[in-house]
Amino acid sequence: MNISIPKIVKKIELKKYAEEFGEACVEVWVNPPARLIENLRLARQKFSASMQRIREVVSSGQQLSEDEKPEIEQAIRESEQQQMEIYAELLSQGSEETRLGVDELKKLVEETENTDPMFWPWLLTEVIESITEHRYSAKKG
Numbered sequence: 001m002n003i004s005i006p007k008i009v010k011k012i013e014l015k016k017y018a019e020e021f022g023e024a025c026v027e028v029w030v031n032p033p034a035r036l037i038e039n040l041r042l043a044r045q046k047f048s049a050s051m052q053r054i055r056e057v058v059s060s061g062q063q064l065s066e067d068e069k070p071e072i073e074q075a076i077r078e079s080e081q082q083q084m085e086i087y088a089e090l091l092s093q094g095s096e097e098t099r100l101g102v103d104e105l106k107k108l109v110e111e112t113e114n115t116d117p118m119f120w121p122w123l124l125t126e127v128i129e130s131i132t133e134h135r136y137s138a139k140k141g
Contacts, residue, residue, distance in 0.1 A: 005031065007029055007031065007093050008029070008030050008031045008134065009027045009028065009029055009030065009093050009094040010027065010028055010030050010130050010134065011025045011026075011027050011094075011098075012025055012026050012027070012028055012123070012126045012127070012130060013025045014026070016126070017119060017122050017123075025098060026091055026094070026098050026100065026123070027091070027093070027094025027095060027098045027099075028090050028091055028093075028094070028126075028127050028130050028131070029089070029090045029091075029093035029094070030130050030131050030133075030134035030135075031131075031134060031135075032089070032090060032131070036086060036089065036090075037131070039082065039086060040082075040083065040086045040087075043079045043082035043083045043086065044079070044083065046075055046078070046079040046082075047075075047076060047079035047080065047083070049075075050072050050075045050076045050079065051076075053068075053072060054072065084102050084105055084106055084109075085102055087105060087124070087127065088100055088101055088102040088104075088105045090127060090131075091105065091127070108120070
């Protein structure tokens with residue numbers, strides 16, 4: 001017997017963030033392959049390591065070396081791009097009207113950074129919690 005696991009998509013109601021969103025929602029793919037989640041973890045880890053190095057240099061009153069600065073900037077850009085690609089993949093599996101591609105997601109992040117800086121972190125948390133809830137839900141037994 002061949003069992004095919006379908007992509008499972010759950011809604012994130014934006015009114016949980018602010019009632020003014022009304023019925024708007026995004027849909028997140030909650031059963032992605034483990035490799036996708038691992039790639040996200042690695043990209044976030046790379047970003048965190050780069051930011052930690054910057055904090056260390058700043059707190060010591062020094063500056064990054066001429067060799068280290070472009071290397072860290074490159075690592076941050078690559079990490080941010082990888083994360084955007086993964087989040088876009090997770091947010092582009094639902095119904096057509098809720099899909100967010102990489103460019104749309106980057107635009108959303110940039111626009112809300114100035115107008116409502118807590119929206120993107122909130123949405124990220126909801127995405128991760130939706131995946132975690134699905135993976136560890138007791139209703140599968």
